[in-house]
Amino acid sequence: MTSESPLDATRAEEAWWKHAVIYQVYPRSFQDSNGDGVGDLAGVIARLDYLVALGVDAVWLSPIFCSPMDDFGYDVSDHTAIDPLFGDMSDFRRLVAEAHSRGLRVILDYIPNHTSDRHSWFKESRAARASRKRDWYVWRDPAPGGGAPNNWVSEFGGSAWTWDEATSQYYYHGFLRSQPDLNWRNPEVVEAMLDVLRFWLDEGVDGFRVDAIHFLFEDESLTDDPPNPHWHEGMPPTERVLRDHSLDQPEVHDAVALMRRLCDSYEDERVLIGEAYLPIERLMAYYGGALDGFHLPFNFHLITTPWTPTSISILVEAYESKLPNGGWPNWVLGNHDRHRIASRVGRDQARAAAMLLLTLRGTPTLYQGDELGMTNGDIAPDQVRDPWELNMPGLGLGRDPVRTPMLWDESPNAGFSAASPWLPLNADWSARHAAGQADDPASILNLYRRLIALRRREPALSLGDYKALAATDQVLAYERRFGARRLGVALNLSGEPAAIAGMTGRVLLSTHATDVGAALTGRLDLAPNEGLLFEFDR
Ligand code: NOJ
Numbered sequence: 001m002t003s004e005s006p007l008d009a010t011r012a013e014e015a016w017w018k019h020a021v022i023y024q025v026y027p028r029s030f031q032d033s034n035g036d037g038v039g040d041l042a043g044v045i046a047r048l049d050y051l052v053a054l055g056v057d058a059v060w061l062s063p064i065f066c067s068p069m070d071d072f073g074y075d076v077s078d079h080t081a082i083d084p085l086f087g088d089m090s091d092f093r094r095l096v097a098e099a100h101s102r103g104l105r106v107i108l109d110y111i112p113n114h115t116s117d118r119h120s121w122f123k124e125s126r127a128a129r130a131s132r133k134r135d136w137y138v139w140r141d142p143a144p145g146g147g148a149p150n151n152w153v154s155e156f157g158g159s160a161w162t163w164d165e166a167t168s169q170y171y172y173h174g175f176l177r178s179q180p181d182l183n184w185r186n187p188e189v190v191e192a193m194l195d196v197l198r199f200w201l202d203e204g205v206d207g208f209r210v211d212a213i214h215f216l217f218e219d220e221s222l223t224d225d226p227p228n229p230h231w232h233e234g235m236p237p238t239e240r241v242l243r244d245h246s247l248d249q250p251e252v253h254d255a256v257a258l259m260r261r262l263c264d265s266y267e268d269e270r271v272l273i274g275e276a277y278l279p280i281e282r283l284m285a286y287y288g289g290a291l292d293g294f295h296l297p298f299n300f301h302l303i304t305t306p307w308t309p310t311s312i313s314i315l316v317e318a319y320e321s322k323l324p325n326g327g328w329p330n331w332v333l334g335n336h337d338r339h340r341i342a343s344r345v346g347r348d349q350a351r352a353a354a355m356l357l358l359t360l361r362g363t364p365t366l367y368q369g370d371e372l373g374m375t376n377g378d379i380a381p382d383q384v385r386d387p388w389e390l391n392m393p394g395l396g397l398g399r400d401p402v403r404t405p406m407l408w409d410e411s412p413n414a415g416f417s418a419a420s421p422w423l424p425l426n427a428d429w430s431a432r433h434a435a436g437q438a439d440d441p442a443s444i445l446n447l448y449r450r451l452i453a454l455r456r457r458e459p460a461l462s463l464g465d466y467k468a469l470a471a472t473d474q475v476l477a478y479e480r481r482f483g484a485r486r487l488g489v490a491l492n493l494s495g496e497p498a499a500i501a502g503m504t505g506r507v508l509l510s511t512h513a514t515d516v517g518a519a520l521t522g523r524l525d526l527a528p529n530e531g532l533l534f535e536f537d538r
Pocket of ligand 1: 071075
């Protein structure tokens with residue numbers, strides 16, 4: 001395609017993150033280059049060409065900063081240094097340069113809610129009640145009758161308050177006790193944390209995925225969270241209460257607006273993506289009242305919605321209709337915290353899921369390995385590493401199964417590492433690795449490549465309007481339109497053959513790679529689990 005094509009002109013008018021495909025790299029499990037069994041930055045650099053061949057536009061790296069790794073990097077002990085496990089600053093700079101030279105953007109994780117308890121800020125805060133940084137964290141006296149100040153719970157189990165013997169107060173932690181919450185009501189904290197963003201923006205990163213943003217503030221009056229009337233045995237104990245007072249408090253939006261203003265003060269549209277698992281209505285507030293919040297508040301609803309045409313169609317309509325004016329949609333099928341899509345919907349449906357993700361209106365984010373059809377790995381009890389599973393075993397909360405190493409090739413440890421990996425390989429690694437799939441036109445990897453390439457060629461897919469066409473028992477169908485160009489998507493979400501009427505046009509892509517180019521003359525037949533992308537007759 002020449003640089004003067006109308007499509008390029010169209011894309012150039014829109015911010016890059018609107019027509020981008022984002023790819024999440026979980027660095028520990030992507031590629032090890034130094035033989036310690038844990039992935040690193042040099043490893044990511046070595047695999048950039050794979051990402052170029054896949055066709056993605058941006059790489060989001062889960063945390064790479066100095067950390068004791070209690071929560072695998074989400075417990076930061078130095079925000080502006082690279083953990084030696086992953087390399088050093090020169091590796092990071094090389095990664096940014098190498099990515100940029102290939103046209104790939106780099107997005108970093110930013111963890112504003114908490115630090116590690118081994119961060120120098122917390123050490124100083126904890127040292128004495130009179131410490132200059134005491135108020136940088138959330139310290140409180142015991143409840144009047146003794147014990148924790150209130151009933152707030154930690155996401156990872158137990159009370160969210162930990163008693164500090166030396167200074168006789170509790171500190172608050174929405175996650176592990178070794179992840180104390182920062183006090184964003186303290187202006188010095190705000191400045192220090194904005195400085196962290198400045199540091200990485202000056203290093204040339206293209207944006208941030210902002211961790212656990214709805215945890216940033218808690219009700220200042222420490223009101224107890226009310227009981228959850230829907231809680232029953234088998235649900236995590238943390239869900240015994242509704243988090244009305246400990247999550248999603250109004251002040252969060254002012255803090256996000258400060259992050260946004262800072263990013264906007266840099267050239268080249270640095271993107272801000274917010275992580276918040278919230279109902280759609282509440283999620284929308286994270287765009288900011290004047291669209292001065294996140295560019296993309298992560299939309300995780302495909303992860304939790306039942307996998308049926310009706311449920312998904314209702315979800316898409318609800319999400320689209322609640323978007324604020326000018327707010328840009330986005331979709332996620334998986335990440336390092338949730339069960340793999342191929343395990344949730346089954347291997348047979350994973351292809352239709354890929355087509356859904358890459359043809360809905362809005363920026364898609366892919367999780368490493370989903371393009372290989374990876375399922376959850378099997379983790380034996382003595383291999384569990386995730387603190388969530390260790391704290392609350394057996395409830396299905398553990399995230400190790402989705403963090404198993406990338407499967408690259410037939411060599412030992414699937415080409416991930418010369419040493420035994422920190423988590424075991426998936427049992428089917430030899431049949432599923434990227435090298436084996438690369439030359440197989442029918443592989444799911446090549447389906448992802450074709451879908452991403454088509455999305456890049458067709459503004460109807462990246463920027464076009466969305467219109468629902470049908471949601472039957474088996475089939476979900478919709479149209480994407482850009483000017484006169486009308487594309488249709490029909491997904492058979494069942495394991496039986498299916499058909500829908502009223503479609504005339506020509507097939508552009510099938511998840512089953514069979515009917516490409518075939519004419520549609522009214523009735524559209526779909527094989528079990530098949531998705532078809534077609535152009536309508538004009
Ligand atoms: C969300 C992250 O994705 C997860 O991995 C982490 O454990 C928590 N936030 C705490 O930072």
